[in-house]
Amino acid sequence: MNSDTARGQAFTLEGFIGAMLILMAVLFAMQAAVITPSTGGAADRSVQAQTQQEAQDALVVANQDGNLSETLSRWDDDEFDGDELNRDFTRSYTTEEFENVSKLGAILNESFVDDGWSYTLEAHYPDSDGTDQYILVDNGEPPADAVTASHTVVLYDDQYVMPERQQTLEETADEAPIPREFDDDNPAYNTVEVRLLVW
Amino acid sequence: MVTDTSDRGQVILIGAVALAFIIVGIVIVFNGVLYAETISSSSTSQGAADAKVSENELERTTIDIVHKSNMDIDNEYGNSDDSVNEALEAYQTLKANSSATTASGTITENEYGEAAVGTLESGADDELRIEDDTVGHMTVSLDTTDELEINTSEPALGPDPNPEAKLEHNGGWEYNDTPIEGVDDEPIDVDLVSGTVNGHPNAIEDPPIDPTEEYDNVTLTHIDGGEIPYGFVRQDSAGSDVDDPTDHDSANAVWSVDADWAYDSADVSFSRDNTVEIYERER
Numbered sequence: 001m002n003s004d005t006a007r008g009q010a011f012t013l014e015g016f017i018g019a020m021l022i023l024m025a026v027l028f029a030m031q032a033a034v035i036t037p038s039t040g041g042a043a044d045r046s047v048q049a050q051t052q053q054e055a056q057d058a059l060v061v062a063n064q065d066g067n068l069s070e071t072l073s074r075w076d077d078d079e080f081d082g083d084e085l086n087r088d089f090t091r092s093y094t095t096e097e098f099e100n101v102s103k104l105g106a107i108l109n110e111s112f113v114d115d116g117w118s119y120t121l122e123a124h125y126p127d128s129d130g131t132d133q134y135i136l137v138d139n140g141e142p143p144a145d146a147v148t149a150s151h152t153v154v155l156y157d158d159q160y161v162m163p164e165r166q167q168t169l170e171e172t173a174d175e176a177p178i179p180r181e182f183d184d185d186n187p188a189y190n191t192v193e194v195r196l197l198v199w
Numbered sequence: 200m201v202t203d204t205s206d207r208g209q210v211i212l213i214g215a216v217a218l219a220f221i222i223v224g225i226v227i228v229f230n231g232v233l234y235a236e237t238i239s240s241s242s243t244s245q246g247a248a249d250a251k252v253s254e255n256e257l258e259r260t261t262i263d264i265v266h267k268s269n270m271d272i273d274n275e276y277g278n279s280d281d282s283v284n285e286a287l288e289a290y291q292t293l294k295a296n297s298s299a300t301t302a303s304g305t306i307t308e309n310e311y312g313e314a315a316v317g318t319l320e321s322g323a324d325d326e327l328r329i330e331d332d333t334v335g336h337m338t339v340s341l342d343t344t345d346e347l348e349i350n351t352s353e354p355a356l357g358p359d360p361n362p363e364a365k366l367e368h369n370g371g372w373e374y375n376d377t378p379i380e381g382v383d384d385e386p387i388d389v390d391l392v393s394g395t396v397n398g399h400p401n402a403i404e405d406p407p408i409d410p411t412e413e414y415d416n417v418t419l420t421h422i423d424g425g426e427i428p429y430g431f432v433r434q435d436s437a438g439s440d441v442d443d444p445t446d447h448d449s450a451n452a453v454w455s456v457d458a459d460w461a462y463d464s465a466d467v468s469f470s471r472d473n474t475v476e477i478y479e480r481e482r
Contacts, residue, residue, distance in 0.1 A: 006206035013213040020220050027227060056252060065400035124297060126289060131296055150297060151252070152290055154260045156267060160398065182285060185277030187267035188260075191289045193297055 048147050054111055055119075055149035055198050062104035069153045071102040071136070072123055072192050073169055074162040075177050092138040095119075101163075105137075108196075117198055118142075125192040127179050134177065136194075146199035155189040246466030253294070253302040254460050258475055260286050261304065261458060265477050266336065269314045269432055269452035279453055280306050300464040307472075312454035313435040317447030318428045319347075319421040327419040327429060332439035334417050335410045335454070335478020337391040337431040343368040343384055345424030349391060349407045352415040364391075364407040367422075372396075374403040392478075410478045432478060453477060 062068045095113050098105030098121075112119055121137040155178065157170035169189045173180040181190045261283050268279030276282060283306050291303045312335070319325045339347060346367040364375055372379040372387055379387070381399040389396050389403070392410050396402035408417060413436070421427055432452045433439065441449075455477060461470040 006210060010206060010209050010213060013210065013217060017213060017217055017220065020217065020224070024220065024224060024227075027224070031227065031231070053248060056248065060252065060255070066398075070398075124293070126293060131293070152256050152293060154263060154286055154290075156263065158267070165398065181289065182282075183277070185275075186264075186282040186285055187271070187276050188264055188282065188286045188289075191260075191286065191293050193293050195297070 048145070051117075051198055052147040052149055055147060055196050056151070058104060058107045058111055059149055059151035059194060059196060062102070062107055063151055063153060067103040068151065068194060069155055069159065069192075070162045071104060072153060072178070072194070073155060073159055074101060092135050095137060095139065098137050112198055119199075120197045122195045122197075123178070123192050124195060125178050125190050126181050142197045142199050146197045148195060148197050150193050150195045152191060152193045154191050156187055157189050158187070159189070246464050247469075249300070249464065250302075250462040250467050250469045253300075253462050254471070254473075257287060257290065257302065257304040257458075257460055258473075260290060261306070261456060261475050262477050265453045265456060266432075269477070270316070270336075270430055272314060272316050272448050272450050274450075280309070280456075283456075298464075300462065302460075302462045304458050304460045306456050306458050308457040309453045310455045311435070311451045312433055313441075313449050314430070314432045314452030315441070315443070315447055315449035316428070316430040317443060318426045319419060321421075321425045325421040326442070328442040329414070329417045329431070329433055330440045330442070331413070331415060332417075332436055332441075333410065333413045333434040333479065334408050335392070335432045335434065337408055337417075338388060338429065339366070339391065339419065340386065340388050340428045341366060341368075342386045342425055345427055346422040347427060348418075348420040348422055350416075350418045350420065351407055365422075377404075379403060455479075 059068065062071075093101065093105070095105070095109060099109050104121075108119055108121075118139045119137065120135065120139050120142055122133055122135050124131055124133045126132075155169055157168060157180075159169050161167050161169060161172055161176075169176065170180070173189070178190055178192060182188045264283045264286055265279050268276050268282060287304045287306075291301060294300060294302045314336075317327070319327060341347060347365070349364040349366070366372070366374055366389060368384075371384070372382050379396055379402050381402055382397050385397070387396050388398075391406055392408045394401050394403045394406035408414075413434075419427075419429060432454075433441070434454055456475050457472065458475050459470065459472050462468070
């Protein structure tokens with residue numbers, strides 16, 4: 001091989017390697033400063049997804065044997081006995097109180113509150129004006145990165161108002177916080193979306 | 200000659216280094232692609248989980264309403280298909296109000312069995328016997344003076360979960376001599392399929408009737424006390440029979456329904472034709 005040709009090849013390759021080094025350096029620099037959805041301070045996407053799945057599972061498990069719908073129809077409390085039901089029902093529980101009245105409360109305290117998370121629980125239901133809501137557990141305004149999970153529960157006419165189990169939902173329909181929304185010949189009373197926000 | 204060999208060595212060395220850099224570059228690029236894929240697909244997998252929950256909610260609603268309509272022997276409620284479709288529509292509206300998803304279901308076709316309500320007369324040995332059939336639902340209402348025996352013969356398939364069962368009040372309510380939690384000296388409504396007593400789920404362990412089994416016979420025997428009201432739903436399969444006491448009303452009951460579920464969100468679009476068994480499922 002001619003010495004000049006071989007040297008030329010070597011120079012060409014050295015040029016390529018030089019270019020590659022610079023490109024690699026740029027690539028490494030860019031990888032070191034990856035802009036991800038969590039760069040702005042938000043929780044990691046996979047952590048958020050996991051938290052949402054946990055929240056969803058808590059709702060599904062709590063509803064497994066009807067406990068969630070019992071929680072929703074629990075307006076026959078000390079302050080709201082049978083004669084004093086009213087549409088302006090605004091009772092909210094603290095997380096400690098909620099643990100005592102609902103299986104969901106116990107699950108949420110164990111899964112989230114004990115680990116330093118907060119949650120708010122809302123009930124949304126259709127009424128004559130569209131939709132209405134009341135807050136079951138209020139822990140303040142959730143931040144923008146709160147995760148949401150929801151479960152829809154159907155309440156029925158023959159279900160008892162909790163915790164006294166003395167009147168059915170149908171019997172208290174005129175005064176109950178959640179109104180009856182179905183046709184008279186339908187055994188269903190109303191549909192309620194339970195919305196859980198965790199942060 | 201010496202110069203030539205040295206130059207060639209230099210070329211080979213530089214070539215090897217170049218190849219190593221190219222391989223490292225490829226690894227880094229693919230690593231970035233995998234990372235981007237993980238980020239972009241996480242919401243899709245979450246969407247699939249949401250669709251599953253939604254289908255579960257629609258199915259649960261259908262089962263509950265159809266069952267309540269089945270046990271409505273006096274026709275207080277309207278047609279169960281209409282009731283279910285109204286509830287599914289309400290569900291769809293509520294869902295659409297809260298998120299950018301639509302979830303809907305419709306009922307297309309039904310398979311029928313039989314639902315009945317009646318009473319076992321006061322005095323000993325009045326019996327209700329269901330032969331060669333699957334029993335999806337059975338409840339009895341007992342007063343504290345009542346005593347009831349439930350017998351299921353060997354089912355056609357699988358083990359008999361609890362061949363002899365007894366409900367009685369003996370200072371407190373007992374099922375097979377085991378105290379029933381959550382009830383004291385009050386009348387009780389017992390679900391012999393799910394084990395629910397007065398709304399307390401799983402109050403009796405190992406309930407006597409399995410809704411997935413076909414039994415040679417299921418017999419309720421009144422041992423002591425006053426009238427015992429009962430209600431049941433059976434599949435009404437070929438060759439089956441009910442040896443019923445005097446006071447007994449029955450009507451057609453929906454045993455299963457064909458339903459179309461649909462779910463649409465930004466990430467997932469899903470639709471499925473499904474047969475919903477109202478009773479033949481683990482509860």
